[in-house]
Amino acid sequence: MTEDPPDEAVTLESFLDALQSEGRPVATAQQIARRLDRSQAAASEALDRLAAAGDVERLDVESDPVVWYPAEWGRLADRERVVLFPDRRELVVDQPSQYTRAQLSRVAHLVDTSGTKGYLYRIRREDVWAAPFDDLDDFLGTLRSVLPRRSPHLEEWIERQWTRARQFTLRTHEDGYTVLEAASESLMGNVARQKLDEEHLHAPISETESWVVEGSEAAIKRILYESGYPVVDERDLETGDPLDVELRTELRDYQRDWVDRFLDQRAGVFVGPSGSGKTVAAIGALVAVGGETLILVPSRELAGQWRTELLEHTTLDPADIGEYHGGEKEIRPVTIATYQVAGMDRHRALFDRREWGLIVYDEVHHIPSEVYRRSADLQSKHRLGLSATPVREDDRETDIYTLVGPPIGTDWDALFDAGYVQEPEVEIRYLPWANDEERNAYASAEPRAKHRIAAENPAKVDEVRHLLAEHPTSKALVFVDWLDHGREIAAAIDAPFVSGETPHHERDRLFASFRDGERRTLVVSRVGDEGIDLPNAELAVVASGLGGSRRQGAQRAGRTMRPAGSATVYVLATRGTSEEDFAQRQMRHLAEKGIRVTESGVE
Missing domain, CATH: 3.30.780 (Translation Initiation Factor Eif1)
Structure with missing residues (x-):
């Protein structure tokens, strides 16, 4: 070992690193020297220099002549700390750096960021099975790079799971x-x-x-x-009849990585926040495969948006793109169809006769449901799913990865930090009842009626007015679940209400005016949850709908996740009702992605 010059043997930063590795707030010179791979003499002399500078302090104790600790304990408290619980395969990380978050996103599942314990990660068997590494050593090397010490027990379990995934x-x-x-x-x-x-x-x-x-x-x-x-x-998957197409748009680095990983696996699901460019990345995969393509979507509005994106980002001619749904029925080299129509017996034969090289499943979380899963029978093709939130309340999201392919994504924090996607500020606001009459109606109602009474608490109308007044220049979306509630709020704030009863042509006109900035506020029902392109929403207010799924909550918050500008999401819940639990559960998926969720009470 080559001994460092005494004045460089230990710095304050390396001393704090050594304390973290020791897992204790004080340490001897011998322990510091061992952790930093220095001689004890060099460590002792440098510690004396740090003490003279006031950065560390020494204490004589009977059991060991001298121990050292930081003069300013706050420096140690503000540093990243990683605590491993190997039996539970969990890690708690305080003040995680971008490097640590990025590394852990490749080997573990982020469970929560909203508690008092910092970031909670869990290593599940699915994380080992789907990890983006060529060999086990790469996986273990990534994990070891952030752990304070190695854990043979955990590494043995990981090795067993790695082996099971290749049997x-x-x-x-x-x-x-x-x-x-x-x-x-x-x-x-x-x-x-x-x-x-x-x-x-x-x-x-x-x-x-x-x-x-x-x-x-x-x-x-x-x-x-x-x-x-x-x-x-x-298997040797089919590539379909060749498609003459080139990409006009330059992909971002992470989008190119998604496409490369998809081409290597030939099946997978692009998982990323709204605004991260999953559609453009999918178009990049379409061009790379170079075969005729079937794109499955949940709604006709989304089919029209796909056509626009394809024409903007590729050299495809309009005659090469067909739509097949309740409004149009054209099959072309690139065909965009709704799940329901494509799954009907009387239409399915038309799709089966075409030699598709790629199937794209947009909003892929629909796949496991019985109505849509027939479209997943196309196992001989390249299969690509897209979803910001591939979670299901029936816990069958694993079906997505077996029917379509494993997840392919990027650490959300990295996209936030790089400025590709704006991280929203999310706040759950607990409201009192508007009056005793509403409170008494809730208390005496049947269990099934309680949820709607809480959702339509009149205090929410006043709170929506208040929030819009606090953000007078923001483009705002107000989400509701009940039609009567939507109409009431829309009338109170003088804004249009878009629901399933709104004709398609009127929906298209209102959404276009919102995108173009001509209209600053819309009240929307569940038709705005997915499959609608509403960019640059700077404010989202979830006024009702807290009995919905985790995915619905994340999708509504995701309407503000765009490349530029600040974005705020308010979730309104009536205090003392089931809405409190529903709000916390809905926002938990965002917390799993590293987004901070705060809570406040409204008097």
Whole structure:
């Protein structure tokens, strides 16, 4: 070991690093020297210099001649601290740096940022299975880079999960059919052939290989995933008839990374906040695949927006793009269809006859529901999903990753810090009842009626007026769940109300006037939750709808996540009712992404 010059052996910053590594607020010179890989003599002399400068202090104790501690304890309290609970596979991080957040986003799931314990991360088996690394050493190296010390117990568990994720493979046989291959004879006999039946597998080809029944690939992947064995899909996927198209837009670095990872995996889900450019990245994937493409969307409005985006960002001719839904029915080399119409028997044959090379599932969280999941049968194609919030209240989001592909995304904090997406300020505001009559009606109501009474608390109308007055120049969206409530608020603030009853042409006109800045405020029902392009909303007020899903809450907040300007989200909940719990639950998904959520009471 080469000894550092005494005055450089220990600095205040490295001393604080050493204390953190020791996991204690005081340390001896010997402990500091060991942590910083210095000689004890060099460490002692440098500590004396720091003491003379007033940065550290020394204390003589009986058990050890001298211990050292920072003169200003606040410096230690304000630093990043990582505490690992290996048995629970959890990490608590106080004051995490951007580097730490970025590294942990690749190996762990951010559970919460809203508690008093700092950022809470959990390493789940799904995080190991879907981690973006070529080998286990890369995964462990990333994790070790942020931990104060190594944990053999945790690393052994990670290694087991890493191995489980590579035990079964789907591949294309040289004769064209699909084969399921296991890593061992035991796995094929005791797992695959126990969990799967004649609907999934033909007779064995060998002790470790079985001939797959055509069309059962999705079911095989789902069943083995649920059994704890995600399947590696290495089949030769179809590319479809070639598509002559070029990209006109330069992708951001992280978008290029998404596309590259998708091309490598040939299936996946782009997961990112609203405003991060998932649609543009998907168009980049479309160009890279270079085959005829089917784009599935939940609404006809979103189909029209996709057409606009394709014409803006690619060299496609308008005649190359078709829409297939309740309004139009044209199949072209690039076809945009709604999930419901594409899944109907009388229309499905038209889609099956086309040799699609890529299927894009926008708002992919619809896929697991029975109404939409038939569209996921197209397992022989490149499959790409898009969603800011791929969570479901039935806990079947894993179906998304088995039917479509694993998640591909970027740390949200990195997008916020880089300025690509504006991080909103989110505040839950607890309101009192407007009067005793409303409070008494709630108290005496049947359980099923209580939620609506709380949602339509008249105090919310006054609070919406107050918030709009506080942000007089902001473009604002007010979200409601009940039509009567929406009409009441719209009349009180003199703004249009857009709901499912609003004709499509009128919706399009109002949304266009909002985008263009001609109109500054809209009251919207659930039609504004997804599939509507409403950029540059600077203020969102969730006035009712707190019985909805976590995804709905995140989508409404996401309407303010745009590249520029400040953005604020207020969630209104009636104090002392179930709305309090609903509001906290809805905003939890945002907290999992690193967005701070605050709470306040209104008198």
